[in-house]
Amino acid sequence: MYVDFSEHGTPSFSSIRKWLGRIGLYELNRKKEYRSDWIFIVDLTVELGTEKALVVLGVSQQLLEEQVFPLKRGLGHQDVELLALEIMYSTKGEYIEQKLSELTKKVGRPVQIIADHGSDIQRGIKLYQQQYPEVIYTYDVTHAMALLLKHELVADEKYQSFIQQCTQCRQQLQQTELSFLSPPSQRSQCRYFNIERLINWAIKLLDSPIDIIVELVPNIEPAILRQKLKSKLGWLINYQESLSIWSQMVQVTRTVETHLKTCGLNQKLSSVLELQQLTMRGNSLVNFQLKIIDYLTIESSKIQSEQTILATSDVIESLFGKYKQFSSRCPFKQIGQMILSISLSTMKLTGSVVKLALETVRYLDLEAWSDQVFGQSMLSKR
Structure with a gap:
């Protein structure tokens, strides 16, 4: 009608x-x-x-x-x-x-x-x-990869210290002229589904030339601003090496997720691992990759050799x-x-x-x- x-x-x-x-x-x-x-x-x-x-x-x-x-x-x-x-x-x-x-x-x-x-x-x-x-x-696969990251990072004292520092830094910067540099807010639930936001923020900030930041805050004397940046964000230097490791871990999980979500799950596991361009170095990274392979092996063993099924x-x-x-x-x-x-x-x-x-x-x-x-x-x- x-x-x-x-x-x-x-x-x-x-x-x-x-x-x-x-x-x-x-x-x-x-x-x-x-x-x-x-x-x-x-x-x-x-x-x-x-x-x-x-x-x-x-x-x-x-x-x-x-x-x-x-x-x-x-x-x-x-x-x-x-x-x-x-x-x-x-x-x-x-x-x-x-x-x-x-x-x-x-x-x-x-x-x-x-x-x-x-x-x-x-x-x-x-x-x-x-x-x-x-x-x-x-x-x-989304829950599986998030759980693998959680198990790896919950036991990592360095990572737990990093997220605590991020919380404190956000509180210190949010009402200042440097608020645009604040860490992203952390989710109270499902935080391991989106941990790359924090990691990417820290890596990009460490890679940013200080002169660019000085240009973005023209109302503060450069010398004073540099001192403020060192005071509020200098702690990131202590995590530079760890951030690279965490970033690789996140990247390999996202690569596996993307492949399985768009192409499905089958027994051709090697193609999934060949997609990611990382060279996994260090015992922790190798062990982490082996856990991902275990997940893929277990799930693919349930299906027939020529079958492709939904993974997410x-x-x-x-x-x-x-x-x-x-x-x-x-x-x-x-x-x-x-x-x-x-x-x-x-x-x-x-x-x-x-x-x-x-x-x-x-x-x-x-x-x-x-x-x-x-x-x-x-x-x-x-």
């Missing part, structure tokens, strides 16, 4: 949100194709409260082989479908396995499940594999990020109707699809689903 907004006025924010909720619920409930080549991408997301959302995305092996791997690109939001979204108050492995088994009856047994190694998800998938041992369980669950992390961008406007960060924005992001929204969705799902249906799944909201209780 066409609506002339010039006569009816601009729709309110709440009206638009309800429309989006109805379209998202339509996509969630829409019957999915029964296939023998599904790949399940599984993860949990949390907000305030005890609820967790179990999300299962699906992409067919056929689509990967025909449209993704040949173009050497990562999965996009519209390459996947939302196969399941369950709000859970307990995420024990037994419950995860139950949900995966229920989904299998609806859409078919997958050829692969890809996820991180969160304890509940890992247990649930392994219990599921007891029923379906031929299903491949792949450890997401980045697409689900991206969709979670998009959902949290929407939900950040809510007064309380509690999982609610906005979780349906995940299904919206995977849809190809044409006029006919929107029309069908709004004709199929009423506002009353959305409210009934919300009451059944979430009950009374935190804001309503307050």
Whole structure:
């Protein structure tokens, strides 16, 4: 039905949100194709409260082989479908396995499940594999590389000292004329996914000619400025050698990630390692590279010799990020109707699809689903 907004006025924010909720619920409930080549991408997301959302995305092996791997690109939001979204108050492995088994009856047994190694998800998938041992369980390469870096750097006293110095330096510079030289802010969570920001900042600053910095702060006498720079940033000299080592470690993980994300995972491991142009020197770097080879060997041993499979669950992390961008406007960060924005992001929204969705799902249906799944909201209780 066409609506002339010039006569009816601009729709309110709440009206638009309800429309989006109805379209998202339509996509969630829409019957999915029964296939023998599904790949399940599984993860949990949390907000305030005890609820967790179990999300299962699906992409067919056929689509990967025909449209993704040949173009050497990562999965996009519209390459996947939302196969399941369950709000859970307990995420024990037994419950995860139950949900995966229920989904299998609806859409078919997958050829692969890809996820991180969160304890509940890992247990649930392994219990599921007891029923379906031929299903491949792949450890997401992004989480695997971040965990390898974390294990290496958490035990490195020099690195821990470096990040503490970065925090202090940021506090000292943020209200001064040198604030543009401040270290990047550090994430409280998942910091080992983005450690190159700090390392690159330090390397670039050490490589910058001091005369350039002097030109950028013309209102301070050069001699005084040089003294300030030495006082506030001179500590970086102590980490120059270590920064080179850390940078190489990050670079080799990113090289492996990029290759696996764009070309998939197969048994041709040597090609991955040949891509990176680093000469790994020193015991710590050699040992670190061997750990990466161990990961690749373990994961590739699960697949057939000519097979190429998905290696990353980045697409689900991206969709979670998009959902949290929407939900950040809510007064309380509690999982609610906005979780349906995940299904919206995977849809190809044409006029006919929107029309069908709004004709199929009423506002009353959305409210009934919300009451059944979430009950009374935190804001309503307050």
